[in-house]
Amino acid sequence: MARTVRRRDTLLRHxxxxxxxxxxxxxxxxxxxxxxxxxxxxxxxxxxxxxTAPPTPTWRVSATNVMRLESWRYFEPRPxxxxxxxxxxxxxxxxxxxxxxxxxxxxxAAQYVGMAGLPDRAAGPGxxxxxxxxxxxxxxxxxxxxxxxxxxxxRFPAVARGVDLQIGRMGYLSGTEAxxxxxxxxxxxxxxxxxxxxxxxxxxxYQRAFDGVRVDxxxxxxxxxxxxxxxxxxxxxRAASTTMREVVVxxxxxxxxxxxxxxxxxxxxxxxxxYHDARNVTQRPDNxxxxxxxxxxxxxxxxxxxxxxxxxxxxxxxxxxWGVAQAGQWYGDDHRATAVALEGGYQWTKAPWRPxxxxxxxxxxGDDDPAx
Numbered sequence: 001m002a003r004t005v006r007r008r009d010t011l012l013r014h015x016x017x018x019x020x021x022x023x024x025x026x027x028x029x030x031x032x033x034x035x036x037x038x039x040x041x042x043x044x045x046x047x048x049x050x051x052t053a054p055p056t057p058t059w060r061v062s063a064t065n066v067m068r069l070e071s072w073r074y075f076e077p078r079p080x081x082x083x084x085x086x087x088x089x090x091x092x093x094x095x096x097x098x099x100x101x102x103x104x105x106x107x108x109a110a111q112y113v114g115m116a117g118l119p120d121r122a123a124g125p126g127x128x129x130x131x132x133x134x135x136x137x138x139x140x141x142x143x144x145x146x147x148x149x150x151x152x153x154x155r156f157p158a159v160a161r162g163v164d165l166q167i168g169r170m171g172y173l174s175g176t177e178a179x180x181x182x183x184x185x186x187x188x189x190x191x192x193x194x195x196x197x198x199x200x201x202x203x204x205x206y207q208r209a210f211d212g213v214r215v216d217x218x219x220x221x222x223x224x225x226x227x228x229x230x231x232x233x234x235x236x237x238r239a240a241s242t243t244m245r246e247v248v249v250x251x252x253x254x255x256x257x258x259x260x261x262x263x264x265x266x267x268x269x270x271x272x273x274x275y276h277d278a279r280n281v282t283q284r285p286d287n288x289x290x291x292x293x294x295x296x297x298x299x300x301x302x303x304x305x306x307x308x309x310x311x312x313x314x315x316x317x318x319x320x321x322w323g324v325a326q327a328g329q330w331y332g333d334d335h336r337a338t339a340v341a342l343e344g345g346y347q348w349t350k351a352p353w354r355p356x357x358x359x360x361x362x363x364x365x366g367d368d369d370p371a372x
Contacts, residue, residue, distance in 0.1 A: 060098040067091045068205065072122075072129040081124025088117040088131050090205040094150055103158075107170075109151040113205055113240070118142045130236065134205070138238035148241035150209060166214040169232070174198040175269070175305065177216070178223035178255035182265040184309035184318050184347070185258070192320055192343065193305060197273060198249065201235050208234025211243050225253045246279040246295070269305040274298075275328075284331060292331050299328035299335060315348040320360070339364040 067089070074084035091114050099106035115134060120142060122132030138144045153168030175193035180186060201208045212229025228250040233242040251273040258265040277297040284292050303324030310317045320343040328335045343360030 058100045060096075060100075062096045062098075063093065064096075065091070065093045070130060072131060074122075074128040077124035077128065082128055082132070083119060083121040084124070084128045086117075086119035086122055086129075086131050088115060088119065088134075090115045090134075092205050096151070103156065105155040105157065107151050107153050107155070107168075109149075110147065111150040111207075111240075112145070112147045114143075114145040115205065116143050118144065130204075133236040134238075137236045144238060146206075146238055146240065150207075162218045164216040164218070166216075167212075169209050169211050170214065170229075171200050172198060172210050172214070172227060172229070173200065174251070174253070174271070174273075177225035177253045178257065178267070178269070180258050180265065180267045180307070182258055182267070182309055184316055185265060185267055185307045188307060188309075188318050188320050188345075192341075193307070193322065196322070197271075197301065197324075198251065204235050206234050206237065206240040208232045208240065210249075221257055223255050223257060225255075227251050244279065246277065248276045250274045265310070266306065266308040269307075271301075271303055271305070273301040275301070286330075296331050297329065299326055299330070301326050312346070314350045315346055318345045318347070318358075320344070337365050 068091075069087065069089050071087040072085065076084060091112075093112045094109055095111075096107065096109045098108075115138075118135040118138070118141070119128075119131045120135060120140075122128040123136065127133045127136060134144070135142070149169065151169050151171065153166055153170045155164065155166040157164045159165045173194040174197045175189060175195070180189075195202065209232045210227075210229035211232065212227065214225065214227045214229075217224045228248070230243050230245055231247055231249065232240060233244055234240045251271065253269060253271040256266075256268045258267050275297065277295045279295040281295050282291050282293065284290055301324055303322065306319065306321040308317075308319040310319075320341070322341040324339050326335065326337040339362070341360060341362045343358060345356060345358030347354060347356035
């Protein structure tokens with residue numbers, strides 16, 4: 001399926017079926033974003049000259065609206081299948097309230113999602129694009145809307161030396177735990193690393209969040225992050241605020257902090273994840289064709305990442321290497337898997353338009369026996 005916009009759901013991926021046919025498939029999305037921010041400071045009485053003034057608490061209110069028009073022309077289904085051609089409108093409004101005190105940061109965000117013109121026959125078999133998914137996993141109505149809690153968390157900076165604690169409902173993108181301070185590394189990270197394993201399903205109009213705890217330990221040369229949480233339903237499902245209590249995700253990341261010696265910047269990351277899923281769902285997302293009394297998945301993931309940016313001639317070289325190994329249980333079967341990504345690029349930073357050429361290789365393990 002060809003598509004013009006990159007989609008992410010790196011916690012629980014949704015893959016569209018590849019339905020054979022005679023026609024091409026394309027999804028075009030036009031989005032408009034409007035952000036409004038208001039910041040205020042709560043005035044405090046002037047202290048006596050000899051007293052130390054307490055920190056002034058501050059509040060920040062912001063609103064962001066995204067409107068997206070999706071027009072789909074999916075692969076032609078077999079006779080008797082659904083309608084592959086349709087257009088629908090989606091709108092997402094988020095209002096954030098953030099408070100800052102000397103020892104705690106407060107974040108509260110509410111989100112409204114409304115959709116109009118969802119297709120009621122975009123399945124044949126399986127969903128023919130995102131419209132079919134939104135319709136089937138929502139209220140099964142062409143027009144749908146919902147208001148729900150996006151974020152609600154407290155962050156306690158410096159609960160100990162170099163230790164930050166965050167609890168509640170929060171966002172999380174794996175790979176972004178430790179900003180490098182290097183513009184090129186952060187650009188490659190946004191495009192090729194963040195949310196590669198765990199993320200907020202950014203492409204979906206509903207998105208998702210995580211209920212749990214996060215701890216960051218920062219030192220001059222490294223930063224460690226540990227998380228344990230349960231994801232909200234989100235994705236294409238309309239009940240986006242529902243916590244999936246049967247899904248537990250825990251992870252840890254150790255990242256170096258690049259130095260500026262000779263202008264060469266490298267960031268290394270090591271990470272580990274544990275995924276446990278025991279939902280009461282009978283469908284198996286594999287090719288066995290079998291059902292199950294419920295989800296039975298326990299998978300451990302270990303891996304490492306290298307990100308680099310190095311000046312060379314009239315430009316800059318960038319490197320990206322990522323590798324993981326998995327082991328665990330998949331519905332009672334032993335699970336083993338590996339994946340490796342190697343990429344590199346060169347950007348002419350002094351040339352007009354700053355052209356950037358990149359290439360890469362990706363390899364993931366498979367299984368020779370489709371029946372197991």
